[in-house]
Amino acid sequence: MTIDILAIGVHPDDVELSCSGTLLSALANGQSCAILDLTRGELGTRGTPATRAAEAQASAHILGIQHRENLGMADGFLQNDEAHQRQLIAAIRYWQPTIVLANALADRHPDHGKAARLVADACFLSGLRKIETVDKHGQVQAPHRPAQVFHYIQDRWLEPDFVLDISAHMDKKLASILAYGTQFNSPDNSEPQTYISTPAFLESVKAKDRLMGKKIGVDYAEGFQSEKTIGIRSFQDLIHQVT
Secondary structure: OOOOEEEEEOOOOHHHHHHHHHHHHHHHOOOOEEEEEEEOOOOOOOOOHHHHHHHHHHHHHHHOOOOEEEEEEOOOOOOOOHHHHHHHHHHHHHHOOOEEEEOOOOOOOHHHHHHHHHHHHHHHHOOOOOOOOEOOOOOEOOOOOOOEEEEEOOOOOOOOOEEEEOHHHHHHHHHHHHOOOOOOOOOOOOOOOOOOOOHHHHHHHHHHHHHHHHOOOOOOEEEEEEOOOOOOOOHHHHOOOOO
16 A cells, blocks of 8 residues: 555544644645554543544544554553564555654653654664565565655644644544544543643644744644755745735
């Protein structure tokens, strides 16, 4: 399978909170997208692995994402080691994405930074032909290295290297987040209140995207960082038309 964008999140809902507007924009432009969750979020205070899996699929349906998988790594204990890298390399070689979107390089939750490094390293190693992996049917996979790895910005404010206009897709982004009913803005839920379950947290997500949008004169945008220098063919690539 070959896709344009593979969005990877260490927890179900990371992608929705941070780059689902970008996926919606890509889908609207005819690009193919998939989501890969690394863990089931089993250490989260609210919900269970089963409820979060169901919410993840419901959210994918809202976004129009047909392909979403979970690698079942251990929440809170994933490491950037050979075992985890090989598991992720096999997934990257299966999807063969041109662009990978990954967790923030540094953030409030330690899993986010760990996942960022794991994904970046696995994307590089995935291009080495002497690292052998097999698919679900036991067939040897061909090497594949994504052209770009971009890290979305999560809870902590990080200065973006570039931002992408998601103004036309903000409402659907919020709907995809609210599909995680055990996690966000659920006053009838009897489980303990958490950092992300209050209405104020969702307001902060909107505020961050509005600040990102302000940088380029649009209503809402999502920001990304790149560890690799981004090249352009001409100055025309840097001209943003505000409609």
